[in-house]
Amino acid sequence: MDADTFVERYQVERRNTDSLKWDALGERFGNPDLLPMWVADTEFRAPEAVLDAMTERVAHGAFGYSMVPDSYFEAFDAWAAARRQARVSRQWVRFSPGVVTSFYWMIGAFTEPGDAVLLTTPVYYPMHNAIRDTGRRLVTSELVRDENGEYGFDLEDFERTIVDAGVRQWIACSPHNPVSRVWSEDELDAVLGICAKHDVTVVADEIHQDILPGDRPFVAMSEVAGGRYRDRVITLSAVSKTFNLAALAHSHIIIHDDALRARYDAWTRSHAELGPNVLGVVAAEAAWRGGAEWLEALTEVIRRNDATFRARVREVAPTAQMPPLEGTYLLWLDLRDYVRPDEMQSFMQDTCGLAVDYGEWFSPHAKGFVRFNLATTPALLDQGVEQLVNGLSGLG
Ligand SMILES: Cc1ncc(COP(=O)(O)O)c(C=O)c1O
Structure with a gap:
């Protein structure tokens, strides 16, 4: 087409x-x-694949409690494999009503009130709100612009800021809204290496990962250096940005590491026990299969x-x-x-x-x-x- x-x-x-x-x-x-x-x-x-699947589900007419079928995770993984993204295994995936909601949950699960949380700015403003709203300290490291107008991390400032402020968590944006960077593996390896050195947890907002109008391939943070940083990276993703489905309120939290996932699960039991929206599930699977x-x-x-x-x-x-x-x-x-x-x-x-x-x-x-x-x-x-x-x- x-x-x-x-x-x-x-x-x-x-x-x-x-x-x-x-x-x-x-x-x-x-x-x-x-x-x-x-x-x-x-x-x-x-x-059409999405609209047809949703129409069929609505026509059925019953919206009692539902489950996420195996076919959902098969389609998720097949999409990731076809696009050379991070492969997905069912046991790593948790759900939330949206990536913005997930910022609040990740801050809640992995930091304490008063802890410093880092943003690499300029960056998507609900991240700033989430840090402030939850009583954490908002700490920033400004991206730098080269002579071609392209942005990059300021590695020295990034590390100094982490050390000086005692940063516990970095909420990263990849691809980066608003400067539209698709970070290379070397760039990610450098910043993730600094996070590992100073024991910073990384929340990787990868919601824009399918929208790649340029030539640079997307590299998931969980895959950098053969998966070396999976013990500290939590990935947030959704099909909502890609397929214009934001109001269906359905997104993913992907946690590879058993200890991190156990910590998150313990937190959700006391704060956010919630099943996914059935229409969001139906739409996402249909989008992967036919979009x-x-x-x-x-x-x-x-x-x-x-x-x-x-x-x-x-x-x-x-x-x-x-x-x-x-x-x-x-x-x-x-x-x-x-x-x-x-x-x-x-x-x-x-x-x-x-x-x-x-x-x-x-x-x-x-x-x-x-x-x-x-x-x-x-x-x-x-x-x-x-x-x-x-x-x-x-x-x-
Ligand atoms: C970087 C980024 N994260 C998250 C969102 C919103 O995610 P959600 O609608 O799932 O809360 C947006 C929407 O513009 C975004 O640009």
Whole structure:
């Protein structure tokens, strides 16, 4: 299926469907008429395989307590094998209603109030909230940007921060939202080696692992150096980002190590005993079994949107930095050469009519950056980029 066919077949109007992205604009941005390019979901219906499986399950009509079938784990592992990801064994997997919920659970299970938890910033803002909300100390190590605009870990700062603050846990993002890095095995080996040296537990948020518009292959943290770090890595994943299923509230916590898993299980018995949502289970299995072609076409749409966006922005803002889009469908744009950071919100909303994610949500050092969601139709993308370009052209 080519990108045009995909768009024609799967695009869907989300306005007036209680969509957070479209229908909360008034509440979140104070203007219901903005064009939304913020929250990370897409304008596309899920693959037929998913809709058919869910329809069949709903038609059955009984929603009593259910189990997760063996076929679910077979499909999960087969998908991972086909995409050269970390293989999955049933006994390692636990469930949660979402990766954000899992941040809270991982902090609860593996740290104590007052402990230091590390983020490599700029990074997905619910991670910051989870650390603060649970009474832990939020500690950050800022990523560094090279001359090509690509981000990397600052290894010296990473280690110094861990030692100085006595960090107990690192919540990592891989691929990294918002800078769209797909970390190489060497990069991961270096940071995980430091975590091992200082006995830091690693929570690896790998929710974006299937969305790879660039050339770099995804490497799971649990697989780095032949699985050397499995005794400290806990992986969070879901099919929700990939197949636009976030509202089904279904995600995975994968723990390879027996001792870590026992600790987590003991914690859940007293805090979070909860079975998975049956429709989430049905949808995920169907997506693994029948969603590969859909995903390939979506990825092509993202690539094209990325190329269009960059080319148009460069015409009017040649020094605006944008790191290459290796993973995720989120483009990180540094507009500080053009817009005063303090005026960014009014520029985006009042001048351009756009709802985006602002840099300071991801790091206090990223004011003047914005994050655009590229997983939309080419028509909406064109509209959004034209609104941005017009705004930039009008600057004095
Ligand atoms: C890095 C990252 N983690 C987690 C989530 C959300 O996960 P969930 O919807 O499962 O809570 C997102 C959504 O944008 C994300 O970008």
